[in-house]
Amino acid sequence: MVLSLLVGCAGPAGQPAIPAPQAKASATASARSEPSAVPTVRQGRPARSQRVEFVPQRITLPGRAGAEVQPAETVDGVLEVPENVQHVGWWDGSAYAGEAFGSTVIAGHVDSATGGVGVFARLLRTKIGDVITVEGDSHRLRYRVTSVQTVAKQALATDSQAFEQTGDHRLVLITCTGTFRRDQGGYSSNLVVVAKPLGLAR
Amino acid sequence: MKSKFGARWIKVALVATATLGLAAVSLPASYAADNAEFYVVQGLPGKNLEVAVDGKTVAKNVKTAAVAGPFKIKAGSRKVTFSDGGDVLVDRMFSVKAGSSWDAVVHLPASTGDDPVVTVFRNDLATVPKGKASLVVAHTASVPPADIRVDGKVLFENIANGESLKLTVPVGTYEVAIVPTGEKKPVILGPVALTVKGGAVNRVYAVGDPEKKTMNVAVHVLPTGSSGSGKPSKVDTGTGGQATGQGSDLTPLSGELVKLTR
Numbered sequence: 001m002v003l004s005l006l007v008g009c010a011g012p013a014g015q016p017a018i019p020a021p022q023a024k025a026s027a028t029a030s031a032r033s034e035p036s037a038v039p040t041v042r043q044g045r046p047a048r049s050q051r052v053e054f055v056p057q058r059i060t061l062p063g064r065a066g067a068e069v070q071p072a073e074t075v076d077g078v079l080e081v082p083e084n085v086q087h088v089g090w091w092d093g094s095a096y097a098g099e100a101f102g103s104t105v106i107a108g109h110v111d112s113a114t115g116g117v118g119v120f121a122r123l124l125r126t127k128i129g130d131v132i133t134v135e136g137d138s139h140r141l142r143y144r145v146t147s148v149q150t151v152a153k154q155a156l157a158t159d160s161q162a163f164e165q166t167g168d169h170r171l172v173l174i175t176c177t178g179t180f181r182r183d184q185g186g187y188s189s190n191l192v193v194v195a196k197p198l199g200l201a202r
Numbered sequence: 203m204k205s206k207f208g209a210r211w212i213k214v215a216l217v218a219t220a221t222l223g224l225a226a227v228s229l230p231a232s233y234a235a236d237n238a239e240f241y242v243v244q245g246l247p248g249k250n251l252e253v254a255v256d257g258k259t260v261a262k263n264v265k266t267a268a269v270a271g272p273f274k275i276k277a278g279s280r281k282v283t284f285s286d287g288g289d290v291l292v293d294r295m296f297s298v299k300a301g302s303s304w305d306a307v308v309h310l311p312a313s314t315g316d317d318p319v320v321t322v323f324r325n326d327l328a329t330v331p332k333g334k335a336s337l338v339v340a341h342t343a344s345v346p347p348a349d350i351r352v353d354g355k356v357l358f359e360n361i362a363n364g365e366s367l368k369l370t371v372p373v374g375t376y377e378v379a380i381v382p383t384g385e386k387k388p389v390i391l392g393p394v395a396l397t398v399k400g401g402a403v404n405r406v407y408a409v410g411d412p413e414k415k416t417m418n419v420a421v422h423v424l425p426t427g428s429s430g431s432g433k434p435s436k437v438d439t440g441t442g443g444q445a446t447g448q449g450s451d452l453t454p455l456s457g458e459l460v461k462l463t464r
Contacts, residue, residue, distance in 0.1 A: 038281055038293055038294060038295050039294060039295070040294060040295045040296070040297070041282070041294040041295070041296045041306065041320045041321065041322045042319055042320065042321045042322070042364055043321070043322060044307070044321045044322060044323035044324075044340060044364055044365065044366055045364065045365055045366075046365065046366060046367060046368070047341075047358070047359070047360060047361040047362065047365040047366065047367050048360070049358070049359035049360050049361070049367065050367055050368065051357075051367070051368075051369060053369075053370055073431040074431040074432050074433065074434045075431070077434060077435035077436055078434060078435070078436045078437070078438060079434035079436070079437045081437070081439055091430075091431070091434065092331075092429070092430040092431055093331060093332050093333070093430035093431050093432060093433065094331075094430075095331075095370070096331075096370065099369075099370050100352075100357055100369055100370075100371065101371055101372055102334075102372060107437050107439055108439060109439045109440060109441075110439055110440040110445040111440050111441070111442035111443065111444040111445040112440070112441045112442045113441045113442045113443075114442075115442070116442065116444055117442075117444045117445050118439070118440075118445070120439065121445040124445065153436065153437075153438075154436075156436070156437060157433060157434060157435040157436065158435075163433045163434065165333060165334065165372045166372050166374070174437050174439065175439045175440070176437075176438070176439040176440030176445075177440075180440070180443035180446045182443060185441055186438055186440055186441055187440045190437055190439075
């Protein structure tokens with residue numbers, strides 16, 4: 001049996017040695033049972049064009065306004081952005097910066113009752129063509145703003161594509177804008193800034 | 203336009219591989235914590251392989267493009283032997299650390315005529331964001347460096363025999379074609395309709411030789427679990443009112459929708 005031959009020749013001592021039907025095969029197998037004679041496997045490696053994808057840890061807006069980016073979770077349908085208005089939140093279900101598809105969503109306070117004006121208030125003056133830099137894990141990717149829109153709050157998830165994970169990669173920045181309604185504790189709308197990557201992440 | 207090799211459609215259903223109809227023989231389970239595991243990806247056209255680890259047969263009749271395993275092996279240096287009908291085609295020493303997972307691909311070399319090659323790729327089993335898949339494409343075929351076009355765009359560029367590239371992609375079905383680096387034709391393989399599975403690493407190996415019309419893909423899906431939270435329905439990011447009027451040119455509150463150019 002072929003199987004027995006292989007086991008007998010290459011297996012550990014104590015296994016029954018079955019005479020080889022062909023002297024040549026036996027000699028080959030014996031030579032190969034010397035570990036030093038057997039070459040090692042080839043290690044597969046990433047191609048040089050491997051795309052860099054990273055979790056955003058810092059964002060820089062025009063005018064050098066910068067903020068730390070922390071992962072933000074959706075709890076009961078609400079994206080829980082950092083309470084510190086100088087920090088912003090990366091929705092942990094959105095794309096990593098540099099992915100081929102989908103939006104990388106970063107949201108932050110425009111202001112808060114306790115913390116004052118937030119870093120993302122700078123978005124209110126953002127214009128098409130502005131450059132925004134996202135960094136993390138020693139990587140960086142620059143994006144150019146392609147649209148600035150106001151969306152009624154209740155329409156953000158349903159009618160905007162802010163959270164879509166298909167289509168070409170883009171950066172989506174979200175804060176609040178519109179009419180502030182103190183009795184309702186917030187603004188009427190969301191400001192949505194969309195930016196496209198300038199090349200690949202490095 | 204018809205390519206040199208025929209642009210045929212191959213439906214590739216990414217089913218969890220398990221042991222694909224193989225008489226897999228498990229090694230003793232006494233190794234416990236110092237085990238590693240590996241899968242065999244059979245990239246040799248027209249061969250039915252028998253796989254042995256340190257002389258012990260672990261799988262028989264492994265057909266072209268099949269994935270066999272997982273095979274538990276003790277950490278350390280192991281000898282893996284691939285044979286067909288009693289003839290040893292190739293054997294290699296393989297060093298593994300405890301807890302690691304590997305794909306060992308036995309495949310054709312870049313240029314025809316040389317001996318089969320065994321290339322090992324470590325499986326990254328880190329969780330994938332919800333609704334997404336990790337897609338790894340590896341070049342283990344007898345063709346020069348190639349580009350891999352996904353839905354008509356080059357997403358994996360200039361990948362040579364023995365190399366792989368990884369992308370995170372939304373769950374879905376993609377049209378994948380392999381072409382020579384920098385060219386659109388001849389199409390070496392595909393387009394193939396590839397459905398990637400979410401919460402998993404989907405490893406796709408191009409195998410075979412276009413000159414002999416034996417190009418094929420071997421697919422290995424390993425579940426990883428998902429991370430990240432669901433889509434928000436609301437973003438509340440202003441409770442103070444201090445920023446009112448800070449915008450110099452606020453867009454009108456018409457409920458105008460965000461339009462994303464794709």
